[in-house]
Amino acid sequence: MPSISTTLAVWVFLVLGIVLRLWHYLDARSLFIDEANLALNVSELPYEDFFRPLLYDQYAPPLFMVLSKVAVQLLGNHEWALRLLPLIGGGLLLFAFCHLNKKLKLTPAIQWFPIAMLALSPFLLRFATELKQYSTDAALALGFILLALQLPPERMKNRHFWMWATAGGLSLWFSMPAAFVLAGVGAYYFYGFLRQRNGKGLFCLSLAGAVWMLxxxxxxxxxxxxxxxxxxxxxxxxxxxxPVQLLKAAAWQQLGGIFYGLLSPVLGFTVAGLIIGISLLLWGSYRLFQQGPGLFILIAVPILACFAASAFQLFSLIPRVSLFLMPLFLLLAAYGASEAWKSSGFYVRMALLALLILEAAPFVNSLNRLGNSTEIENLKAVLAGIKAKDKAGPAYIDNMAVPAYRYYSEWHSQKQLYRLPGEVLLSWDSNLEEILEGQRQADGGFWLVFSQLISDGARSRKDEKRAVAEKLAREKMRVEKIGAAGYWYGYFGMKE
Known part of the structure; x- marks a missing residue:
């Protein structure tokens, strides 16, 4: 039985995780480029168009888009409505993860660790409040694993097969990674029915699988x-x-980068944390395979199926897209920690506890976000600042800022705060010098507006475009915020 202190620790981290997600949500940070492109799809397209390829090189599951548009139509077109579904997914993910921890029967001294890592992970916090399907992908994955454990092979009845066929078939339109999770569910039941020599169960499972495939x-x-x-x-x-050409050194370097991206958000960003976490993950996988092969299949097959699809270039292992895998890795690492604790003496246990605290410690920095801005690229503040300056001349919107600018100036419920007079939307191949030269006689000055300034490359491109402007004009004013900026230039020889 868990002690009061263990139960309290789990609840403390669970509550902290919920509070942090609510703060990130309520802070309503500016949409970044991919969110903005998805928000434009939500705003511009009718419901039926969500069941075909989206605009602006975006992908999101059709039913996710349907529910997002419902939220916008009910609540208004703003960040809170757009991010409501990811927030719900992030909360459900925490609760589903807690239930799975109980199913794994972790030793009480370890139970706080996986909850703390999941609740405080900066990566998971961000995507629990971002207009993307990644948090709902993860919540659905854990929900299906829990449902399979609630209905083990020996308890399956005809109605349960119908339920799985319907739920599985629909889930694919809500979450693409559901295909990998259903592969795990199918393998779990196949293994169970095979052990029971349950021919009827295997037949019914094949029918449900056929529905999923269709x-x-x-x-x-x-x-x-x-x-x-x-x-x-x-x-x-x-x-x-x-990578499939594993005899090449470059493939192993690529593989290392992939696994760092998938594991560090839940096992720690430090070298020591990753070494500890990976060791526990491998040990946990081995022990779970020995002690609970059915549960191991349920967790491991989605991971392996995802890797197989990626090897055929059908699924990307970019961390945000594969976020649904991260709780599965964390479950295996937690099981490894629990098994190591059970088989160790006092001093080894104390050392293990110290290592787990060391692994979790960097994630505590997430608490510093409470009460502070969560902005990544604050285009809203830049646009509002430019309007407040009230300077004459067109505003040239850099191509990387165009999606967010279009959303805020055309669709946001407070679009009047963000729409700039004389806007000119630049494309990736716009000749800025030629455009500015053509405006020289018409205006005394102009704005250059940038967003997505979150990398050295993006900032270098901004500097290149500013250098072009400075051939014809002098900077007179600027509005700079995190990840976004606006600069007003007066043409040489022109009156302001």
Whole structure:
């Protein structure tokens, strides 16, 4: 039985995780480029168009888009409505994870560890409040694993097969990684029925599997196929496909980068934390395979199926897209820690406890976000600041800022606060010098507006465009916020 202190620790971390997610949600940070492109799809498209490839090189499951649009139509077009579904997914993920911890029967001294890592992970906090399907993917994955454990093979009745067929078929339209989770569910029941020599169960399972396959085929033809054929998207994700030429050194370097991206958000960003976490994950996998092969299949098959699809370049292992795998890795590591605790003496246990605290300690920094801004690229503040300056001349919106600017100026419920007079939306191939030269006689000055300034490369491109502007004009004013900026230039020889 867990002690009062253990139960209290679990609840403290669970509550902290919920409070942090609510703070990130209520802070309503500016949408970044991918969110903005998805928000434009939500705002511009009718419901039926969510069941075909989306605009602006975006992918999101059709039913996720449907529910997002329902939220916008009921609550208004703003960040809170757009991010409501991811917030719910992030909360459900925490509770489902707690229930799975109980199913694993972790030793009480270890139970706080996986909850703390999941609740405080900066990566999971961000994507629990971002207009993307990643938190709902993870919540659905754990929900299906819990449902399978609640209905083990020996308890399955005809109605349960119908339930699985329906729920599984629908889930694919709500979460693409559900395909991998259903592979695990199918393997779990197949293993159980095979051990029981339950021919009827195997037959019913095959019928449910056929429904899943038909549903996935329809999804692939109508929505997914177009994405796999876009060379731009394939090239973008090339570094995140599971390498198959493992005899080459570059493949192992690529594999190391992939696993760092998948494991560090839940096992720690430090070298020591990762070494500890990976060791526990491997030990936990081995022990769970020995002691609970059915549960091991349920957790491991989705991981292996995902890797196999990635090897065929059908699924990207970029961390945010594969976020649903992270709680599974953490479960295995927690099981490894629990097994190590059970088989150790006092001094080894104290050392293990110290190592777990060391692994979790960096994540405590997430608490510093409470009461502070969660902005990543604060375009809203830049646009409001530019309007407050009331300077004449057109505003040239850099191509990387165009999606967010379009959403805020055309669709946001407070669009009047963000729409700039004389806006000019630049594309990736716009000749800025030629455009500015053409405006020289018409205006005394102009704004350059940038967003997504979150990398050295993006800031270098901003500096290049500012250098072009400075051939013709002098900077007179600036509005700079985190990840976004606006600069007003007066033409040489012109009156302000």
């Amino acid at each position: 549903s996935f085929s329809a999804l692939y033809i109508t929505v997914l196929k177009a994405g796999t054929e876009q060379e731009v998207l394939v090239n973008y994700h090339a570094a995140y496909f599971f």
